[in-house]
Structures are given as structure tokens and as C-alpha cells.
Amino acid sequence: MTSPQFSLDIEAIRSIDAVPVILSMVKHLTGMRFAAVARVTEQNWVACAVDDSIEFGLKPGGELVLESTICHEIRQHRSPVIFGHASTHPVFSRHHTPKTYGLESYISIPIIKANGDFFGTLCAIDSVPANLDEPAIAQTLTLFAQLIAMSLDTQRRLEATKAELKSVNELGRLREQFIAVLGHDLRTPLSAIRMSADLLETKTEDKRSLSLIGAIRNSSTRMGVLIENVLDFARGRLGGGIPIQRKLVDDLERTLRLTFEEVQASNPHANIVHSLDVPKGVYCDSLRISQLLSNLLGNAVTHGSTATPIILTARSENDEIVLSVTNQGPPIAPDLMPLLFEPFSRSEAGQRGEGLGLGLYIAAQIATAHNGTLSVSSTITTGTCFVARFPARFKWL
Incomplete structure (x- = not known):
């Protein structure tokens, strides 16, 4: 033998x-x-x-x-x-x-x-x-x-090369599965924290205690956003893209307004000027579009100047829905621009700040899932402007 x-x-x-x-x-x-x-x-x-x-x-x-x-x-x-x-x-x-x-x-x-x-x-x-x-x-x-x-x-x-690629792919698969499981398992204790904060609020009138309870609630809200971003990242990488459920929506403008109000309430120091004019009958996943807008506004609040307002517009243009968020402040570094819509790009570019660097990645994936685009321009004179575009309706509708 x-x-x-x-x-x-x-x-x-x-x-x-x-x-x-x-x-x-x-x-x-x-x-x-x-x-x-x-x-x-x-x-x-x-x-x-x-x-x-x-x-x-x-x-x-x-x-x-x-x-x-x-x-x-x-x-x-x-x-x-x-x-x-x-x-x-x-x-x-x-x-x-x-x-x-x-x-x-x-x-x-x-x-x-x-x-x-x-x-x-x-x-x-x-x-x-x-x-x-x-x-x-x-x-x-x-x-x-x-x-x-x-x-x-x-x-x-x-x-x-095949062996190396197999090793890299296996490592990536295990890492992303770990992220998905971790994100899922974090939801349970986070829900308990929120429920405990709500219960404590009904049991006390002490101002200092209420302030601490409010801080707990705000922190748990931010943690909830991070967990959802992690889960969306894992779903997108493991499932070939962030899943969406499109349907004809008559109240997208109202959804966008509620999203803006939530971001404004969570960031009372931010000055957000908005102009919303969205038609009825938009074929989209309104919850995902709300998530896209929330991520863009959150990014503007975190990185924009507090001395000038953040400008939000939503309108229809040439059979497309166009969302734009503009903030003033230092322009985005040219070497960071190619990484901006990649996951964890903030850490790769040596940037510091809250979050994992998934917000813009997820926003871009949502735009892509709607057959649209998310782009950015950033200069000293015009500020930083993110523009999301997607078809208002499919041609056969």
C-alpha cells in the first residue's frame, strides 16, 4: 500500500x-x-x-x-x-x-x-x-x-492560500457568531435593568434618587442602541445583508418626525433644525429608515459643533426620497473617508468616541437594502453632509 x-x-x-x-x-x-x-x-x-x-x-x-x-x-x-x-x-x-x-x-x-x-x-x-x-x-x-x-x-x-483563506473565513464566522450570541444574550439583563429602573421610579420621590434612576435609564437606552447595532451587524454579515420588510407607507414623514423628536429629547443640548416634506405611498421599511435617520442624527450630535445647528431635511426628488443631515465642525480627514461606511472604522482610523463605529455602516446597509445609496461630503466651508437616497416606489407599483 x-x-x-x-x-x-x-x-x-x-x-x-x-x-x-x-x-x-x-x-x-x-x-x-x-x-x-x-x-x-x-x-x-x-x-x-x-x-x-x-x-x-x-x-x-x-x-x-x-x-x-x-x-x-x-x-x-x-x-x-x-x-x-x-x-x-x-x-x-x-x-x-x-x-x-x-x-x-x-x-x-x-x-x-x-x-x-x-x-x-x-x-x-x-x-x-x-x-x-x-x-x-x-x-x-x-x-x-x-x-x-x-x-x-x-x-x-x-x-x-486555500488553507489560509479557510482559516480566516472560519475565524470570521466564529467571531460573527459570537457577536450575534453575545448581542442576543445581553438583551435579557438589559431588560431587567430597565424594568428595575421603572419600578424604582414609582417607589421614590427623592430628587437625587430620581436623578440616578434617570441616568440608569439613559445608559440602558444607549446600551440598547449598541446591542441592536451589534445584532444588525451580525445579521448583515452572516445573512448577506441587513433584512428589511418593505411595504407601502403613508406616514413615513410622521415616522421621521418621531425619530427626530426622540434624538432631540435624548440630546437636549443639540440644536436640530428640520424640514420634512415626504409624500404618502413610499415603498420602504419605515422602521429601518427611522434607524438610518437616527444613526445619522446621532453621528451628527456626537461629532458636530454645538455652536451651530444640525440641519435635517427629508424630501422627494425625481422619484426618490432624499434624507440629508448636515453638521458643522472639523471636516472628516481624507484618509478616513474610504473607511467611513466600514464596520469598526473609528478604531481603525484611530478615532475616539462613543459606540463601536457601526452606526454609519448599518445606515449604509439599510440604504443599500432599499436599492439606494448613502454618500458623504465634508469641507470646512459647507460642513459634513450625509445624504441617503432611495427609490420612492418600485416602477411596477
Whole structure:
């Protein structure tokens, strides 16, 4: 039975589509009736591919005693061995290999990989003499051996790349599953915190205690937003995108107004100026659009200047719904712009601030899920402006 080590070598040679053609060409060029690719180590000679017209008896996986061959010598000096008439040759007429196997003609070319490792030989044999004096024969077979070596190197690099990619993909899958489970399991204790805060509020009138309860409620609200962002991120990565449920919505403007009011109530120090003019009959997931707007407004509150208002507009334009949020403050650094809609981009860009850097990523994914876009411009004079666009309705509606 062929050892597992040589099974891999045999499979590697078998997977090179050119090998059968090469062996056929070797026979045609030399006039010899047996050609093979052999794996040659310090202890073994193993046939990996064979084209046999003389019934020599070797098949892939078959072995010869290494010392009975010339290949162990070729492995040492790494030079071709060629003779066309052993019985008249000054050296090989006395060599044991031709006598052992009844050979008259023989050619063997070393197969050496790019890193210098000796793989084996490309060889041909026959029991009758052959005219091998033509230099083009040795040159051509040397090129064939080099082609086999290059193919083996390519296979090795490909297998290494596949293994690395598999490891990276598996690590990413486990990481994202961990995030999803973690986000889900955090909901239960967070709900308990909120319920406890509500209960405590009904049991006390002490101003200091009510202030602490309010702080607990606000913190739990922010934690809830973070958890939802983490879950959306995990759903998007594991499921091929953030899921949405579109339907005809007649009160999208009201939904956007409530979203603005919630953000304003949570950030009383922010000055948000809004202009909302959205038609009825918009085909969308209104809750997801609300989430998109909330993320954009939250980003503007966090990073915008408190000295100037945040400007929110929502309107229809050329059969599209257009939401824009503009804030003043330092412009976004050019090197951060390509990362802005990528998850965790804040940490990658060395930015500090609240959150995980998922808000803009999720907003962009929501826009994409609506067949729309989310873009940004940022200059000193005009400020930072995020613009989300998506079709108001599908054409067939």
C-alpha cells in the first residue's frame, strides 16, 4: 500500500492536466515505449504517472527498489542521465540497472522545484536501442520537467492560500457568531435593568434618587442602541445583508418626525433644525429608515459643533426620497473617508468616541437594502453632509 505521503505526491501529479500529454510527447520524441514521472526520495522510488506500451508492469503508486535504479544517483548530482544503447555504452554496459531491467535505452531528467527541493524525475525506458543523440531531445524533456516542477509549485502555493483563506473565513464566522450570541444574550439583563429602573421610579420621590434612576435609564437606552447595532451587524454579515420588510407607507414623514423628536429629547443640548416634506405611498421599511435617520442624527450630535445647528431635511426628488443631515465642525480627514461606511472604522482610523463605529455602516446597509445609496461630503466651508437616497416606489407599483 502506498504511504499517505506518496499518495499526496501521486495526487499532485495526477491533478496536473498536462502530464499525460507530456508523457505521450516524451514517447513520441524519443521513440521509446515507456515514460513516467517518479517521486524519488532518499529511500524510495515511486511511480506517480505512467504511460506504458511495453507492459513493464508499473502503475501509479508502484515502487522500485531505489538502489536498483539510476534515479538515486540523479538525486545526488541533479543532472540528466541519457544513453541510447546500453550494451555498447562505455559506462552503462557495466551498470546494474540496465542489466536488472533489461534496458537498452534510458533517459531521466531531474524535477527540481523553485525552492531547490528535488521532487523526482521525468524518465523514459525501453528494451531496444533509441537514437537520443539529438540535443533537442534533452532540451525538450528538460523543459517538460521544469513545467512539471512549476505546476507543483503553483499547486503548493494554491493549497497554502486555500488553507489560509479557510482559516480566516472560519475565524470570521466564529467571531460573527459570537457577536450575534453575545448581542442576543445581553438583551435579557438589559431588560431587567430597565424594568428595575421603572419600578424604582414609582417607589421614590427623592430628587437625587430620581436623578440616578434617570441616568440608569439613559445608559440602558444607549446600551440598547449598541446591542441592536451589534445584532444588525451580525445579521448583515452572516445573512448577506441587513433584512428589511418593505411595504407601502403613508406616514413615513410622521415616522421621521418621531425619530427626530426622540434624538432631540435624548440630546437636549443639540440644536436640530428640520424640514420634512415626504409624500404618502413610499415603498420602504419605515422602521429601518427611522434607524438610518437616527444613526445619522446621532453621528451628527456626537461629532458636530454645538455652536451651530444640525440641519435635517427629508424630501422627494425625481422619484426618490432624499434624507440629508448636515453638521458643522472639523471636516472628516481624507484618509478616513474610504473607511467611513466600514464596520469598526473609528478604531481603525484611530478615532475616539462613543459606540463601536457601526452606526454609519448599518445606515449604509439599510440604504443599500432599499436599492439606494448613502454618500458623504465634508469641507470646512459647507460642513459634513450625509445624504441617503432611495427609490420612492418600485416602477411596477
